[in-house]
Amino acid sequence: MPHYVKMGRIPHKRHTQFRKENGDLYYEQLMGTKGFSGIQSLIYHINPPTQVKKAEKICDIHYEYEKKDALRHRHFRTWNTKAGGDFLEARRIFMANDDVAIGIARPNRQMNYFYRNGEGDELLFVHEGIGKIESIFGELNFTPGDYLVIPIGTTYRVMLKSEEARFLILESNSAIVPPKRYRNEFGQLLEHSPFCERDFRTPEKLVTKDEKGEFEVRVRAQGMLTSYTYDFHPLDAIGWDGYLFPYAFSIHDFEPITGRVHQPPPVHQTFEAHNYVVCSFVPRMYDYHPKAIPAPYVHSNVDSDEMLYYVDGNFMSRRGVEKGSITLHPSGLPHGPHPGKIEASIGKKETLELAVMVDTFQPLHIVKEAHPTEDKKYMSSWLP
Structure with a gap:
């Protein structure tokens, strides 16, 4: 839900010097949509987010559609969809068009890397399982019934606290937002809306990772999945503020x-x-x-x-x-x-x-x- 949120430490003025205890600068990153005219957040990193050690293509992303036949109503029984793999590997897309892909995921293994969708927002509906989203914006816990909105460009991973989970997945090519008719000219939800700002949960805790080593981020962009290797932990934000962040709504x-x-x-x-x-x-x-x-x-x-x-x-x-x-x-x-x-x-x-x-x-x-x-x-x- 787009409203202003601030977490961690940030400078008094944007685009000004913000230094570490040793005198080095933190690295300011503007993460925004629609060029510089959409919603955005400013993130302050320990390390330069542009610094990549290695990049390797993993695969093309392509959905193989059935041949067109007589138009009819369809029913798919997904309950016994096989569980297996981590949150990204477990995705099974059932139907799609140019605007959205819809599928199921039944992960039963933790992610040992991070993921970033550079093509659009994602909406995850938690049918079964508990866990948390670890992202550059902080940690966000989830339980059954939660919708999780992950904005385009967010570096995150799903960490399960249950043996497995079941998600309905929407991979969007556009922003996912509350309906306009429920918002006033300032973006505030109106009295006749079936929910209000109190119902939306933003990241609960910012955990800054100041670690060196080899860390993988898999990025979806331009119809491909690419693996990027960093020599620092990708969740190295010391603070951030703005209107762009993951959130949950039950x-x-x-x-x-x-x-x-x-x-x-x-x-x-x-x-x-x-x-x-x-x-x-x-x-x-x-x-x-x-x-x-x-x-x-x-x-x-x-x-x-x-x-x-x-x-x-x-x-x-x-x-x-x-x-x-x-x-x-x-x-x-x-x-x-x-x-x-x-x-x-x-x-x-x-x-x-x-x-x-x-x-x-x-x-x-x-x-x-x-x-x-x-x-x-x-x-x-x-x-x-």
Whole structure:
């Protein structure tokens, strides 16, 4: 959530001399977006961040899409996606377009290097597991239900405190921010927003590493993954301030907006980015008009694809889905509750469902790696 934060030691004035006890200068780094016109932070390093000992290409980053076939609703059962590797190695991308890639990660090993995405922000939803993000901005703990927003260019790694974890991963090509309609002209969240600044957790502790040795940072940029070796610890910041930093927001702190009749999906919106939005479906009271139908009406996403990741509870409009299910309802096809779900919802007072939805305004393409998890009977599940 963009607001001003300061951690550690910084000079009184920016771009002025800031010296160590031995008289040497600290190295000031401006980390900003959109040239010099976006949000930014100033970071003060013990070592020059430009000093690289070795650079080696690891691989190209490429998602192999399936061939186009008949458009249909899709369902992928990801719960048994194989666990293995560290947080970066464990990623399995299921669908993507030019704006966002969506997948699952089940890491069971610690990262012995750091990672930096130089192509866009990342959004990590913690389904299972506990741990912390170690970054140049400090340490940020996470537990199940947390959204973790990692800005472009952040050097970080995920350290697990549980044997393994399960994440929903969004690799974005743009900034991920709270919806504009919930912010005033100064960026402050408004009274009708389903969350407020108190709900957002910023880095909790800045741990400065003044260490020499060999340290690896893997950087994603220009469609490649490159390994950079430094002779100093990359988390050597003595202090920083600004508006650009990782933060956490728990889905359990999202306050649902309800009404006398069924509310449309935008009331669940939590984040927005270029050409897509992220929504949170959380436990909530149902509509209270005496003739209300709590189940959603059939709707046609004529200009967007709808991806739903099922986290927990009994999703009242669907049958045959489970924890970890991903459904994709593509643009051009109407979708809605399964047979019997509309009538069954009448008279019910609440739902305990928990899910994350991503609506994209460009079609999502299925990556071949998703095929082994697909429930191919899903399209016919609306038949009587």
